[in-house]
Amino acid sequence: MKTGNGTRRNFLKSxxxxxxxxxxxxxxSVSRKNVRAPKKRIMVGSFSDETNTFINETRTLDDVKKSAxxxxxxxKKGGRMVHGTVGGSMDGFVDVxxxxxxxLIGSIAAGGNHRIMTEEVFDYxxxxxxxxxxxxxxxxxxxxxxxxxxxxxxxxxxGETLQLIRxxxxxxxxxxxxMDLHCTVTDLMAQSADAxxxxxxxxxxxxxxxxxxxxxxxxxxxxxxxxxxxxxKKIPLMIGPPLNVVTADEPIRLVYEKAxxxxxxxxxxxxxxxxxxxxxxxxxxxxxxxxxxxDGDRELAQKLADELGDMMFSYRKEYWIDLPGPTETIRLxxxxxxxxxxxxxxxxxxxxxxxxxxxxLREILKQNVDSAFVxxxxxxxxxxxxxxxxxxxxxxxxxGKSDPMYGPPVTVTGKVTVISEEGKSWHPAxxxxxxxxxxxxxxxxxxxxxxxxVRAMGIYPEKYRMTVCKGGFAFRPQxxxxxxxxxxxxxxxxxxPDLSTFTWKRIPRPIYPIDDI
Numbered sequence: 001m002k003t004g005n006g007t008r009r010n011f012l013k014s015x016x017x018x019x020x021x022x023x024x025x026x027x028x029s030v031s032r033k034n035v036r037a038p039k040k041r042i043m044v045g046s047f048s049d050e051t052n053t054f055i056n057e058t059r060t061l062d063d064v065k066k067s068a069x070x071x072x073x074x075x076k077k078g079g080r081m082v083h084g085t086v087g088g089s090m091d092g093f094v095d096v097x098x099x100x101x102x103x104l105i106g107s108i109a110a111g112g113n114h115r116i117m118t119e120e121v122f123d124y125x126x127x128x129x130x131x132x133x134x135x136x137x138x139x140x141x142x143x144x145x146x147x148x149x150x151x152x153x154x155x156x157x158x159g160e161t162l163q164l165i166r167x168x169x170x171x172x173x174x175x176x177x178x179m180d181l182h183c184t185v186t187d188l189m190a191q192s193a194d195a196x197x198x199x200x201x202x203x204x205x206x207x208x209x210x211x212x213x214x215x216x217x218x219x220x221x222x223x224x225x226x227x228x229x230x231x232x233k234k235i236p237l238m239i240g241p242p243l244n245v246v247t248a249d250e251p252i253r254l255v256y257e258k259a260x261x262x263x264x265x266x267x268x269x270x271x272x273x274x275x276x277x278x279x280x281x282x283x284x285x286x287x288x289x290x291x292x293x294x295d296g297d298r299e300l301a302q303k304l305a306d307e308l309g310d311m312m313f314s315y316r317k318e319y320w321i322d323l324p325g326p327t328e329t330i331r332l333x334x335x336x337x338x339x340x341x342x343x344x345x346x347x348x349x350x351x352x353x354x355x356x357x358x359x360x361l362r363e364i365l366k367q368n369v370d371s372a373f374v375x376x377x378x379x380x381x382x383x384x385x386x387x388x389x390x391x392x393x394x395x396x397x398x399x400g401k402s403d404p405m406y407g408p409p410v411t412v413t414g415k416v417t418v419i420s421e422e423g424k425s426w427h428p429a430x431x432x433x434x435x436x437x438x439x440x441x442x443x444x445x446x447x448x449x450x451x452x453x454v455r456a457m458g459i460y461p462e463k464y465r466m467t468v469c470k471g472g473f474a475f476r477p478q479x480x481x482x483x484x485x486x487x488x489x490x491x492x493x494x495x496x497p498d499l500s501t502f503t504w505k506r507i508p509r510p511i512y513p514i515d516d517i
Contacts, residue, residue, distance in 0.1 A: 040222055042139065108129060156188055163188055176218050255315070287507075336465075341475065375468070447471050
């Protein structure tokens with residue numbers, strides 16, 4: 001997917017991305033060979049998390065350093081798959097710059113894994129970025145963010161990071177960033193940077209494209225064609241998977257269609273981005289929102305953000321649908337004429353779920369299901385089955401060990417049919433089969449959005465009557481509708497859609513659906 005590719009541009013145009021991303025920066029499509037201006041330098045970095053504040057664990061500085069990237073590794077293209085699309089937002093941003101005489105200054109890319117990070121993490125990561133700016137004169141800053149991060153002492157991780165950078169570089173250096181659709185937008189984000197592009201799809205298939213879009217806006221700003229400004233509208237609304245929030249489905253599809261129309265038809269609109277927020281946070285920033293970036297017209301940006309926000313809020317009761325509990329979920333799955341992919345709503349690993357919830361597995365066994373596949377994070381049982389070896393019959397207490405809400409464990413007796421060492425799969429794992437039910441015991445938390453690990457274990461989910469997916473909706477590209485039916489299940493856990501199970505102390509009130517507004 002190289003810059004200038006017709007397929008890429010056609011996709012961007014049909015998806016409603018900025019005309020800049022389609023046709024090159026308006027009026028200044030400058031190739032490397034004919035650039036006459038001095039070389040521009042851009043600092044790039046990432047500080048990102050989707051923090052579930054209900055998880056009773058912290059992520060320390062040592063934890064963060066283990067996965068952090070520095071220097072050129074921050075922007076080095078990996079060609080990785082992101083739900084079926086090559087590359088992430090950083091890749092898209094870099095792809096644009098290949099046409100221009102630009103030098104990238106890599107700083108740091110770091111973040112969490114849904115567990116709240118300690119304050120020293122914030123100080124370390126932002127300090128590293130500020131130190132990079134002290135050592136390098138730059139003409140712009142790009143950050144690849146998630147938008148729903150927090151640390152102990154810093155509720156708005158991304159907004160506060162942007163503010164520190166703005167204070168360092170001053171008002172004239174453009175600062176731009178990209179975020180996940182599940183970001184929690186804030187006024188501080190809009191005030192501290194010039195432009196933003198946010199995923200427009202859930203499941204997320206446009207990460208590369210939002211990076212490409214913000215890259216073209218950066219280039220337009222460099223060459224004096226654009227002066228972007230951003231406005232935000234907060235919405236007193238909590239939504240998220242496994243509710244009715246897939247961007248291709250009504251009613252939220254109508255909000256995205258309206259945003260697309262605004263961006264494509266109203267002069268001066270650069271990006272127009274609804275954001276769902278992240279429900280699993282007891283923070284003052286809680287709630288959905290809209291961010292709009294225009295070319296120098298803050299009043300227009302605010303007007304459009306307000307209009308879209310009102311529209312998004314008007315459908316609030318249609319997002320919140322009744323979901324079946326574990327018992328009814330399995331009953332419904334048994335009646336399906338196709339394989340069923342079940343969203344384990346309370347144990348969504350992508351929202352901080354532990355991955356060892358047993359509610360659906362317990363029902364599968366209780367209802368004598370003859371064909372099912374379940375993945376469980378359980379290093380203890382996985383190691384026991386691994387040690388027993390292929391062909392052994394083992395009895396293990398599966399799952400339910402991370403927190404009482406995910407248990408109790410389920411005792412199963414089955415045959416070990418496959419084991420995997422590190423490198424042969426994604427991690428050491430063991431497969432147990434019993435009466436048509438396959439349980440994959442993992443030593444790492446592995447979500448359902450990629451099937452590399454399950455297929456390495458000889459498991460083909462489409463051959464089972466039902467598959468438990470510990471996710472919200474992001475697993476759908478790997479479980480396409482032409483093969484599967486879907487059931488969203490209201491199970492207990494850190495990502496439960498039953499908000500009454502959580503204690504709320506800090507969120508803004510009133511807010512729907514906790515308050516009937």
